[in-house]
Amino acid sequence: MSLFWRIFALNAVVLGAATALMLWAPVTVSVPVLLTEAVILVGGLAVMLVANAALLRLGLAPLDRLTKLMTTVDLLRPGQRLPASGAGGVAELIRTFNAMLERLEQERAASSARALLAQESERRRIAQELHDEVGQSMTAILLGLKRSADDVPEPQRRELQELQEITRASLDEVRRLVRRLRPGVLDDLGLVSALTSLSEDFATHTGLLVTRRFDTDLPPLAPETELVLYRVAQESLTNVARHADAGRVTVALRRAEDGVVLTVTDDGSGIEAPREGAGIRGMRERALLVGGSLDITPAPRAGTRVQLTAPLARKQL
Numbered sequence: 519m520s521l522f523w524r525i526f527a528l529n530a531v532v533l534g535a536a537t538a539l540m541l542w543a544p545v546t547v548s549v550p551v552l553l554t555e556a557v558i559l560v561g562g563l564a565v566m567l568v569a570n571a572a573l574l575r576l577g578l579a580p581l582d583r584l585t586k587l588m589t590t591v592d593l594l595r596p597g598q599r600l601p602a603s604g605a606g607g608v609a610e611l612i613r614t615f616n617a618m619l620e621r622l623e624q625e626r627a628a629s630s631a632r633a634l635l636a637q638e639s640e641r642r643r644i645a646q647e648l649h650d651e652v653g654q655s656m657t658a659i660l661l662g663l664k665r666s667a668d669d670v671p672e673p674q675r676r677e678l679q680e681l682q683e684i685t686r687a688s689l690d691e692v693r694r695l696v697r698r699l700r701p702g703v704l705d706d707l708g709l710v711s712a713l714t715s716l717s718e719d720f721a722t723h724t725g726l727l728v729t730r731r732f733d734t735d736l737p738p739l740a741p742e743t744e745l746v747l748y749r750v751a752q753e754s755l756t757n758v759a760r761h762a763d764a765g766r767v768t769v770a771l772r773r774a775e776d777g778v779v780l781t782v783t784d785d786g787s788g789i790e791a792p793r794e795g796a797g798i799r800g801m802r803e804r805a806l807l808v809g810g811s812l813d814i815t816p817a818p819r820a821g822t823r824v825q826l827t828a829p830l831a832r833k834q835l
Contacts, residue, residue: 525578529570537563584612596623596806630803638700638745645700648692656689694719701748709744710736710771713751717769720755731770736778743828746804747771747780750812753797754782754824762786764821777810777829784821801826 537559542551583600591598599619602612660682667678697703697719704712710732721728739747751769758764764786771780798814801824805812810828817823 526571526574529574530567533563533566533570580609580612584615588615591619595802596627627806631807634804634807641699645696648696648699653689653692653696656685656692660685660689694723698752704744704748709739709747712744712748713769713771716748716752716755717767720759720767724759726758726764727766729766729768731768731772733772736771736773737830739778739828739830740808743778743808743810743830746808746810747778747826747828749804750801750824750826751780751782753801757797757824758782758784758786758822762822774827777827780826780828782824783817785817786821 580600580602587598587600599616600612602609602616663678663682663685667675667682670678697715701712701716703715713732714730717728717730720726755767755769758767762784764784766785768781768783770783771778773779802812805826805828808828810826813823813825813827815823815825
């Protein structure tokens with residue numbers, strides 16, 4: 519039983535007992551009880567109960583809102599608070615809960631930042647090892663196969679040439695993995711060039727038509743912000759390839775009043791309510807890392823729109 523009904527039941531018992539005393543006590547009520555007196559007393563009881571219920575509902579409404587927020591709050595969507603005014607136990611409880619949310623959001627943001635930075639560091643290390651160790655070894659194998667193919671008879675030469683093609687394709691795949699793990703073009707040429715390379719690589723491997731719309735007057739961004747924008751675009755395109763059943767994707771990057779807005783829109787099957795899987799929650803955590811906000815909504819005609827708004831100034835964690 520909820521707190522409201524428990525308090526209401528107790529008050530009803532007290533008021534009912536008082537009414538019973540008034541009905542049967544010879545000092546205050548006629549004996550035998552007159553019908554008019556009984557009607558008046560029962561009516562008074564009903565009025566008292568209704569008024570009491572209304573007052574309790576009004577007084578306990580903040581607790582109902584607090585309970586609802588407790589069941590729906592998400593630390594990846596910061597800023598959810600309840601107004602708390604006045605004194606008393608309920609207002610103090612709401613203020614304490616708001617302070618707890620503030621503390622949890624800060625701790626979650628800090629821990630997410632540490633985890634994501636460690637993840638990027640590990641990506642960079644693995645990409646470097648793939649480039650230096652695996653890539654160079656496969657290049658040496660490819661050159662050795664070419665030299666061997668020049669010195670053997672024709673049947674063996676065709677076999678070695680086939681091995682060359684397999685090795686070359688594997689080397690290209692390793693290079694593609696290196697670019698996905700750590701986009702060197704992002705460090706060397708900037709965000710627009712990195713998104714252009716990402717969309718072209720995506721179109722090549724999926725066969726989807728990718729349209730790019732980048733503003734020419736984009737403001738300078740912090741390296742962390744550029745990396746978050748790139749990773750969100752990368753994850754969004756990956757989700758399109760896996761789940762959207764789309765034929766066209768639009769990647770847009772435009773200037774906003776106090777930052778930039780990245781939008782990835784597809785014409786696929788669309789979603790009514792996106793499931794908060796690991797990919798989407800990872801994008802939300804990255805957005806919080808730079809003080810941005812992520813919105814995933816159905817596109818105007820069909821498909822899905824992923825929009826990340828990132829401020830110019832990096833949020834201090």
